[in-house]
Amino acid sequence: MGKYFEMLMEDVRLKEGLTACMNCGVCTGVCPAAEFYNYDPRQIVNIVQGQDDDEIEQLLRSDTIWYCGECMSCRPRCPRGNTPGYVIQALRTLSQKTGLFVESEKGRQQLAIKRIVGEHILEKGYCISPKLVKPEAHPEQGPVWEWIYEHDEDVFTRFNPNYNRAGAGAVRRLDEQTLGEIREIFRVSGGQEMFDTIERHSERKAREMGYDGADDRYMSDVYRTNSGNHH
Amino acid sequence: MSMKRNSWKEYQKEIAEDHYYYARSCIRQNFFPGSEAAFLRILQENLSKDIFDDPRHTSCTGIGYHSDIVPLETIMTVVARQFSLMNAAGYENFASSCITSFGIYTEILETWNEFPETEERTRENLWKATKREFVKPKNLAHTSDIIFHFREEIARQAKYRLVNARTGEPLKGVEHIGCHYAKIFPKSGVGGAEFPYVLAGMIESWGGEVVDYPERRHCCGFGFRNYLVQANRGYSVANSQKKFESMAPYKPDFIVCNCPGCTMFLDKWQYTIAEMEGTTYGQDGIGIPVLTYEELAGLVLGYDPWDLGMQMHQVNVEPLLDKMGVRYDPEAKYLGKNGKFIGAPREAAVNCFSGERLYRIQR
Ligand code: SF4
Ligand code: SF4
Numbered sequence: 238m239g240k241y242f243e244m245l246m247e248d249v250r251l252k253e254g255l256t257a258c259m260n261c262g263v264c265t266g267v268c269p270a271a272e273f274y275n276y277d278p279r280q281i282v283n284i285v286q287g288q289d290d291d292e293i294e295q296l297l298r299s300d301t302i303w304y305c306g307e308c309m310s311c312r313p314r315c316p317r318g319n320t321p322g323y324v325i326q327a328l329r330t331l332s333q334k335t336g337l338f339v340e341s342e343k344g345r346q347q348l349a350i351k352r353i354v355g356e357h358i359l360e361k362g363y364c365i366s367p368k369l370v371k372p373e374a375h376p377e378q379g380p381v382w383e384w385i386y387e388h389d390e391d392v393f394t395r396f397n398p399n400y401n402r403a404g405a406g407a408v409r410r411l412d413e414q415t416l417g418e419i420r421e422i423f424r425v426s427g428g429q430e431m432f433d434t435i436e437r438h439s440e441r442k443a444r445e446m447g448y449d450g451a452d453d454r455y456m457s458d459v460y461r462t463n464s465g466n467h468h
Numbered sequence: 469m470s471m472k473r474n475s476w477k478e479y480q481k482e483i484a485e486d487h488y489y490y491a492r493s494c495i496r497q498n499f500f501p502g503s504e505a506a507f508l509r510i511l512q513e514n515l516s517k518d519i520f521d522d523p524r525h526t527s528c529t530g531i532g533y534h535s536d537i538v539p540l541e542t543i544m545t546v547v548a549r550q551f552s553l554m555n556a557a558g559y560e561n562f563a564s565s566c567i568t569s570f571g572i573y574t575e576i577l578e579t580w581n582e583f584p585e586t587e588e589r590t591r592e593n594l595w596k597a598t599k600r601e602f603v604k605p606k607n608l609a610h611t612s613d614i615i616f617h618f619r620e621e622i623a624r625q626a627k628y629r630l631v632n633a634r635t636g637e638p639l640k641g642v643e644h645i646g647c648h649y650a651k652i653f654p655k656s657g658v659g660g661a662e663f664p665y666v667l668a669g670m671i672e673s674w675g676g677e678v679v680d681y682p683e684r685r686h687c688c689g690f691g692f693r694n695y696l697v698q699a700n701r702g703y704s705v706a707n708s709q710k711k712f713e714s715m716a717p718y719k720p721d722f723i724v725c726n727c728p729g730c731t732m733f734l735d736k737w738q739y740t741i742a743e744m745e746g747t748t749y750g751q752d753g754i755g756i757p758v759l760t761y762e763e764l765a766g767l768v769l770g771y772d773p774w775d776l777g778m779q780m781h782q783v784n785v786e787p788l789l790d791k792m793g794v795r796y797d798p799e800a801k802y803l804g805k806n807g808k809f810i811g812a813p814r815e816a817a818v819n820c821f822s823g824e825r826l827y828r829i830q831r
Contacts, residue, residue: 249583250540269687270694272710273703306691306703307534308647309571313654313661329536346697350535354696358538364494364531374698377705379739379782384802384813391804396501396777405523407497407504415524418549421597428542435537463699 239290241297244334245327251285254323258282264311264321274467276304278311278321285324297332300467303343333434339442342464348439348451349460355432359420362411367393481658483617484561484607488519489554493566494527496728496760502777503728503762504565507611510765514625515618520557525550530568535692544586545593547576552594552602562605563614567727570610571648574656577604608656610649612726612761616658616666619673627770630676632721633793638677639721642756643667644711644734646727647687667724667761674768676721683714688730695733708737712756716749722788723758734758739782742818755783755818767794774800784819 245251264278265271271278281301284292296302305325312320329338338344354364372383385392390400397406423429439451439459448455490508497504511517529546532538554562564570580587594600615622630639645664650657659665662685668678689707694700711734715723725731735758742748742755750756758781759767766776773794778785779801789796804810 248540249579249586253579253582269689269691269707270703273706303693306687306689306694306707308687308691309651310647310685310687313651326536326540330539333536343700346693346699347537350532350693350696351537354532354535355537358527358529358532362526363498364527364529365498366494367498370498377701377736377740379736379743380814380816381780381782382736384811385780388804388810391808391810392780393501394805395775396505399523400501403523405521407492407501409523411526412524415526418598418600419526419546422545422549422593423542425597426542426545426593427539431537431539431542461698463702 239288239293241290241293241331242285242288244331245285245293248327248330250320250323251327254320254327255282255286256319257317258286258319259317261316263314263316264319267310267314268305268321269308269310270304270306274304276301278305278325281328282319282321282324285328293328294337296328297335297337298340298344300341300343302328302332303341303346304467333431333438336434336438336441338435339438342462343467345439345442345459347435349456351432351435352456359416359423362416362419363408366408481609481613481656482607483609483613486517487559488517488561488563488609488614489557489559489605490519490521490611491525491528491550491562491564491566491569492521493564493569493728494531495568495732496565499732499780500728500760500762500777502775502780503760503766506762506766506771506776507565507615509771510622510762510769511614514769515621519563520559522553522557525553528564528566528569528572530566530572531692531696533572534568535696540586541589541593543572544576544579544590545597547573548590548594548602549598549600551604552598552600554605555603560603560606562608563611564608565611565728567610567646567648568729570608570656571652573608574653577608578653580604610657610666610726612666613658615761615765616669619670622765622768623673623675626674626768628768628792628794630671630674630764630768630792632791634791638675639788639791640679640719641671641676642679642681642684642715642718642720642723643671644688644723644725644727644730645685646725646730649726667726670761670764671724674764679715679718679720681715681718683711686711686714688725688727688733689737690729690733704733705737705740708733709741712738712741712749715756719751720756721751721791722764723756724761724764725758726761728760731758731760735782739816739818743816746817748818750783750787752787754787754820757781757783757785757788759785759788767792772796772800774803782816782818
């Protein structure tokens with residue numbers, strides 16, 4: 238048994254998600270990611286159950302583990318009770334802990350998610366809020382969203398007078414004690430450490446790729462680049 | 469049909485009768501704040517139930533968790549804090565307004581059960597971070613479970629039905645459950661993973677007809693990182709498109725969704741596809757209105773569509789309102805606070821009849 242497999246086995250999602258795969262491919266048959274990308278959850282589960290460290294390391298460095306949409310459509314269908322989506326979650330966590338995520342285009346995107354969603358959680362207590370969905374970064378949101386974005390105070394206070402203010406209701410401003418508790422939870426339970434790890438490895442990789450560190454230009458490239466080699 | 473009926477009955481879940489602790493959803497409050505307001509109003513005013521809207525709860529951080537930047541230990545501790553707030557407020561029935569969160573809560577409760585050391589560690593983390601303790605909820609429901617539970621009472625109070633007011637024919641509804649409602653733990657959802665009945669039950673009780681189509685259970689395509697990162701969004705729109713192509717031949721009058729994310733995607737991707745390819749999936753060359761179940765219940769109960777927040781949809785809902793015979797003021801659609809007109813959004817191809825649309829595109 239290799240060290241990567243041992244590290245994976247420390248994750249309860251791997252214990253829960255993988256017993257014995259019989260390679261039937263039912264998971265791949267229902268998987269929306271397999272339809273869109275060159276991606277085969279059956280193969281991933283098979284590699285992990287093979288426990289070969291070199292092969293697992295290849296996965297941790299690859300785009301492959303980042304294609305899954307974590308929809309969990311595979312979970313109720315596997316005749317052996319496996320959950321390929323959980324196996325993916327364990328692989329992604331390990332890829333970030335070991336810093337190998339920066340070796341693939343899709344893995345490097347974790348920096349963008351950390352900076353957009355992660356920092357927003359610590360700052361506002363929500364994964365998203367209206368001002369985060371900027372129309373220029375979200376053309377698919379359309380003209381109605383542009384209208385809402387521009388008139389957010391008018392639109393939202395119709396449903397909650399406490400919009401962006403203290404009190405209850407949709408998109409209220411959370412109080413300082415609550416935000417302090419959330420930040421402290423991230424500090425003691427490993428969330429902050431994960432954020433710092435993503436930043437540290439991105440900084441190293443950005444320099445290796447010729448950027449002046451994980452700056453705005455790197456962040457923007459990571460967020461937008463699609464080499465088109467994923468199908 | 470009879471097979472389906474029997475199958476969903478095997479998965480009847482227990483839903484508390486009263487006294488709920490309400491946990492809002494990042495996505496629902498962001499895109500459908502009127503739906504959350506309507507849910508509280510329906511429970512309090514129409515059903516005389518007690519529900520607590522706590523200003524101190526936060527995001528469950530589920531979007532961060534499912535895009536893998538938030539570790540399992542962290543989300544478990546955030547969830548434990550929500551339970552602790554519920555305890556402090558004197559409630560034991562937890563009602564989640566989000567499918568991602570609902571999936572998170574069910575998964576975490578199961579994991580604590582199966583791997584008790586994870587619950588132990590969560591208790592330690594919560595205490596260290598906040599000096600809080602917690603008791604697990606007695607009952608966990610998604611907010612749609614609660615509307616489903618009282619669907620007959622809502623039908624009794626109905627002002628409108630899901631029936632074409634002109635022809636008397638039932639309106640055809642596509643229901644989209646959202647993967648994390650029952651694919652993670654089938655027993656946690658009404659009807660289980662294969663024959664979820666939570667939304668279909670509402671449609672049937674309120675006079676409509678449920679559309680069965682090949683890709684009914686397919687994911688809307690959110691895929692977390694596959695939408696959050698701009699470079700990956702092709703995944704998201706491609707999966708929604710697969711569903712639209714599959715449902716369009718059945719001529720649905722509306723789509724109703726369980727999950728706020730799915731509601732938003734099925735609405736916005738119709739806009740995108742219409743702009744990019746000139747393709748629309750509804751009748752008369754326009755988009756199919758996409759509703760939350762709160763909006764559907766609200767319309768049935770006679771709530772004003774703009775009080776329900778339906779002006780925030782990209783695909784216009786008026787064709788559905790007209791079919792149902794709902795009385796509404798078109799002039800009031802884009803009013804801001806204090807009733808002042810704040811301008812209207814630009815037109816979009818998805819809302820134009822085909823002839824007009826061709827004209828606009830050529831121009
Ligand atoms: S469905 Fe289950 S047994 Fe079949 S290939 Fe996938 S993980 Fe293996
Ligand atoms: S969770 Fe991932 S592997 Fe499983 S069906 Fe969804 S996209 Fe495919």
